[in-house]
Amino acid sequence: MGGDFEANTPEWDWQRDESGASIEADLVDAARRNWARVLAYARRHQQDPARAADILEAVLLSLSRTRKTKGKLCRPIQNLDNHLYLAFVRRLNRQLAKEPHIESVGSLRDLDALSSIRTTPASRFIEDDLLIEELMGYMDERTRRMFSLRHMGYSWNETARILKNTANNAQVLFNQGVKKARRHVMKLKDKKNTSGKGGEADE
Amino acid sequence: MSDRALTKREEARLLNAGQRALLQGEFPNPERSGCPDKETLRAIAARKLSLEQVVEWVDHVGFCSPCYVEYDALRRQAVNRRWMQFGAIAAGIAIVVALGIWGWFGGWRQHPVGRGGEIARGEAGAYQTCRLDLRNRFVLRGGGEESPKPPSGPLELNRGRLDLTLDLPVGSREGQYEIQVLEQPGKPVASVRGTAKLEKDITVVRAQIDLRNISPGRYLLGIRRPELVWTYYPVLLK
Numbered sequence: 001m002g003g004d005f006e007a008n009t010p011e012w013d014w015q016r017d018e019s020g021a022s023i024e025a026d027l028v029d030a031a032r033r034n035w036a037r038v039l040a041y042a043r044r045h046q047q048d049p050a051r052a053a054d055i056l057e058a059v060l061l062s063l064s065r066t067r068k069t070k071g072k073l074c075r076p077i078q079n080l081d082n083h084l085y086l087a088f089v090r091r092l093n094r095q096l097a098k099e100p101h102i103e104s105v106g107s108l109r110d111l112d113a114l115s116s117i118r119t120t121p122a123s124r125f126i127e128d129d130l131l132i133e134e135l136m137g138y139m140d141e142r143t144r145r146m147f148s149l150r151h152m153g154y155s156w157n158e159t160a161r162i163l164k165n166t167a168n169n170a171q172v173l174f175n176q177g178v179k180k181a182r183r184h185v186m187k188l189k190d191k192k193n194t195s196g197k198g199g200e201a202d203e
Numbered sequence: 204m205s206d207r208a209l210t211k212r213e214e215a216r217l218l219n220a221g222q223r224a225l226l227q228g229e230f231p232n233p234e235r236s237g238c239p240d241k242e243t244l245r246a247i248a249a250r251k252l253s254l255e256q257v258v259e260w261v262d263h264v265g266f267c268s269p270c271y272v273e274y275d276a277l278r279r280q281a282v283n284r285r286w287m288q289f290g291a292i293a294a295g296i297a298i299v300v301a302l303g304i305w306g307w308f309g310g311w312r313q314h315p316v317g318r319g320g321e322i323a324r325g326e327a328g329a330y331q332t333c334r335l336d337l338r339n340r341f342v343l344r345g346g347g348e349e350s351p352k353p354p355s356g357p358l359e360l361n362r363g364r365l366d367l368t369l370d371l372p373v374g375s376r377e378g379q380y381e382i383q384v385l386e387q388p389g390k391p392v393a394s395v396r397g398t399a400k401l402e403k404d405i406t407v408v409r410a411q412i413d414l415r416n417i418s419p420g421r422y423l424l425g426i427r428r429p430e431l432v433w434t435y436y437p438v439l440l441k
Contacts, residue, residue: 034237131220132223148215175209
């Protein structure tokens with residue numbers, strides 16, 4: 001992989017993974033289409049384009065490998081662009097969750113100000129937002145769809161009709177999905193907390 | 204980390220946090236890669252797409268901040284529009300109900316337009332036939348300036364355009380007659396002429412009289428041959 005990450009879509013000059021097997025053209029095309037989107041997401045998290053490209057490459061390889069090994073056993077991907085983007089989001093969040101939180105401050109006064117902000121209740125909401133974003137990344141496809149439908153204003157009855165289920169069952173499934181994603185996020189946070197001062201950035 | 208199900212409040216918080224994340228641009232898409240066009244978003248927001256068609260876009264809109272921001276604005280517009288339509292329909296129903304109640308309790312009849320309508324109906328309608336038998340009535344003769352005292356129950360007349368037939372007392376002659384409705388002797392409120400004829404031994408006078416503009420109440424019905432003395436009958440105008 002190479003090219004000018006800052007401005008343009010990186011030139012993927014490889015079409016084969018480490019084992020020498022070719023990567024499907026549709027995956028490479030989807031990666032090209034979504035490059036600006038994943039780069040914007042990475043930048044929002046103060047990550048440089050090179051790292052974004054590395055993660056996207058890893059996602060591509062992983063997806064390609066999964067498609068080859070599981071083949072027809074797994075369900076076809078309905079929206080490849082979205083799938084790729086969310087896989088990227090999830091992988092980046094996972095890596096970030098494992099890293100120590102580094103904040104640069106200009107002076108000791110800034111540091112004091114930052115500490116005082118942290119004690120305000122508003123910071124809890126910010127923390128919630130960060131958590132929610134991770135949570136959204138870790139939801140399975142069904143839970144994610146329900147979550148999207150719900151915050152797009154669809155009622156549980158409508159959501160259930162889309163899933164060909166009852167409203168009650170849909171709620172139960174959603175709860176289970178959220179719990180599962182929450183457990184996943186919390187596990188990562190626990191790992192991060194117990195591993196002391198951070199650790200390896202990459203997987 | 205508890206394993207209990209999310210409460211409604213927790214779910215609402217979760218959804219709000221998700222919305223906030225999307226509205227704050229947590230999932231940017233600068234090139235709008237894979238985004239639906241504005242018409243599709245508008246159709247989703249207005250719930251004009253079927254659920255099957257919506258599924259196609261849900262995964263994208265739910266994780267694309269620019270799409271979600273646009274969708275949110277369109278959805279608010281659609282909801283506001285729906286509330287306005289609902290409000291207009293409700294106001295319309297309320298007005299119709301209020302008018303119905305007002306009309307039911309007689310407000311319409313007191314209204315000038317309503318009265319005008321009645322007048323118009325009366326004008327358009329035919330004369331009502333009305334027959335009064337004066338043969339066995341006690342007669343108040345030649346009232347002059349004296350106020351007559353009705354000796355028996357009054358005759359009844361409807362307010363309207365009347366095709367009046369009067370069976371005159373026995374012995375009345377054929378010929379021209381003057382007929383008046385009076386507040387009191389000398390104060391007529393309606394006046395007509397008619398010709399009396401003998402029909403089966405009864406002298407009958409026919410005349411058309413318009414009593415629409417006269418207020419309901421007690422009056423006198425006066426009848427005389429020209430230049431002769433008036434004969435009065437108490438009459439109740441309904």
